[in-house]
Amino acid sequence: MTVWDASQWDYRGEGNANLVIYYTGCDHELVGKALRLRKIKCTSCSKAPQCQEDARTCVDTLQNVFKPLIGEEYTSNMVQSAVKLSQRKDVNELARFGLLGEDLLNSSVAVEVKPKWGFLPQVEGLKQKACRFCMHSHLRGSPSHYCPLDLYSGDRDRVRTALEALAKCPSNNYRVLVNTPFTDEALMSLMTEILTTDPILCNLVKLQMSLDEWDVERIWPLYEKHKHEVDDLTTDQWIQAVQNFKNGQCRDDPKQRIMEYVLSMTFKDCSVMISIGNSADKQIEWQLQDRWLSTSYSIKVIDLDLKAVHRIGHWYDLDQKIVKHAEESQFAPKCVKNPA
Numbered sequence: 001m002t003v004w005d006a007s008q009w010d011y012r013g014e015g016n017a018n019l020v021i022y023y024t025g026c027d028h029e030l031v032g033k034a035l036r037l038r039k040i041k042c043t044s045c046s047k048a049p050q051c052q053e054d055a056r057t058c059v060d061t062l063q064n065v066f067k068p069l070i071g072e073e074y075t076s077n078m079v080q081s082a083v084k085l086s087q088r089k090d091v092n093e094l095a096r097f098g099l100l101g102e103d104l105l106n107s108s109v110a111v112e113v114k115p116k117w118g119f120l121p122q123v124e125g126l127k128q129k130a131c132r133f134c135m136h137s138h139l140r141g142s143p144s145h146y147c148p149l150d151l152y153s154g155d156r157d158r159v160r161t162a163l164e165a166l167a168k169c170p171s172n173n174y175r176v177l178v179n180t181p182f183t184d185e186a187l188m189s190l191m192t193e194i195l196t197t198d199p200i201l202c203n204l205v206k207l208q209m210s211l212d213e214w215d216v217e218r219i220w221p222l223y224e225k226h227k228h229e230v231d232d233l234t235t236d237q238w239i240q241a242v243q244n245f246k247n248g249q250c251r252d253d254p255k256q257r258i259m260e261y262v263l264s265m266t267f268k269d270c271s272v273m274i275s276i277g278n279s280a281d282k283q284i285e286w287q288l289q290d291r292w293l294s295t296s297y298s299i300k301v302i303d304l305d306l307k308a309v310h311r312i313g314h315w316y317d318l319d320q321k322i323v324k325h326a327e328e329s330q331f332a333p334k335c336v337k338n339p340a
C-alpha cells in the first residue's frame, strides 16, 4: 500500500457516495491527479476486501460497460489504487482503496454540469408534457427555471437560457471553477458554443432514451417478475448486455430490458465536465461581442457508476409520487419538447 503525505492533498468536492481530493505536491507521477474515495467507513480490516472489490468493479465497469457506450474520447481513465494518507483522519476512515485519475478541475476554467433527464418518455398523460426534472423540482417545493430539455435542445438561445438558469440557481447541477480572469459573459458565450457544437449532449440523451424505451412503469412489473434472474449480476453479464444493446439483440428478453433501464439511470445522473486549459484536446471558434476567439477545451463525462438493480423498486415509487403530486397540484409545465 502506498503511503502518501496528507498535507499534499486538498479537498476537491464530494457527492453522496464519493469524496474527491487532489494532489498539490511535486511528485511527477501525481501532479494533475485527483483521488476519488468511496464514503464507506473502512477502518476495520473486515471492510477492506469489500472496499477493494468496489474500487475494482468501478474501474472494470467504467472501462468495459460505460466507455463502449459513451465513447473513449468522453471518458477519463482511472486506476485502482491502494492508499493510506498519513495523518489524515477524515480520509483514512473512509476507504483504503481509491480511484486515481486526471484532476479535471486542474485547468484555467472548469464547468461541471449535471444535465439530468433530457427526454419525455412514451407514456400517456402528464409525462408527455412535463419533464421529469421539472416535476421532481416541483415535488421538492423548489421549482427551478432550469429545464433539461432546453440544455439538450441544440438551440443556441435555449441552451444559453438553460445555462443562465443553472448559474443563477446551481443547486447541485452546476459548478464553476475559474482560475484565470474570465467574465460571466465570456463564460456563458463559450459554454453555449461548446454545448451546441460538441455532440456530447446529443449522444447522452440518445443513450438515456434508447436504454429506457419502456419507462419505469413497464420496467418495474418486469423486475418484480424476474427479480431472481437479476439479483447478482457479474461485470461480464453487464458487458454482454451492452453488446446486445449495441447490436439490437435480445429486444424481447426481460432481463436485457431491465439491465438497459439500470444503465440508463447512470446516464441520467452523470455529470459533464468541461475544462479549458491544461487537459484540452479540442478546439472551438467562438464569438465574444464582435471578436472571434479560438479556445481549446476538453469534455469528459464523470460519475459513470453502475446503479444497483434493486433500486428499481425505489425508482418506481418515486416516479409515481412525482407524477401523482404534479397531477394533483395541477402542475403547469414550461418544458418544450425537442424533436426526436
Ligand SMILES: [Zn+2]
Pocket: 130, 131, 132, 133, 134, 135, 146, 147, 148, 149, 334, 335, 336
Ligand atoms: Zn422541464
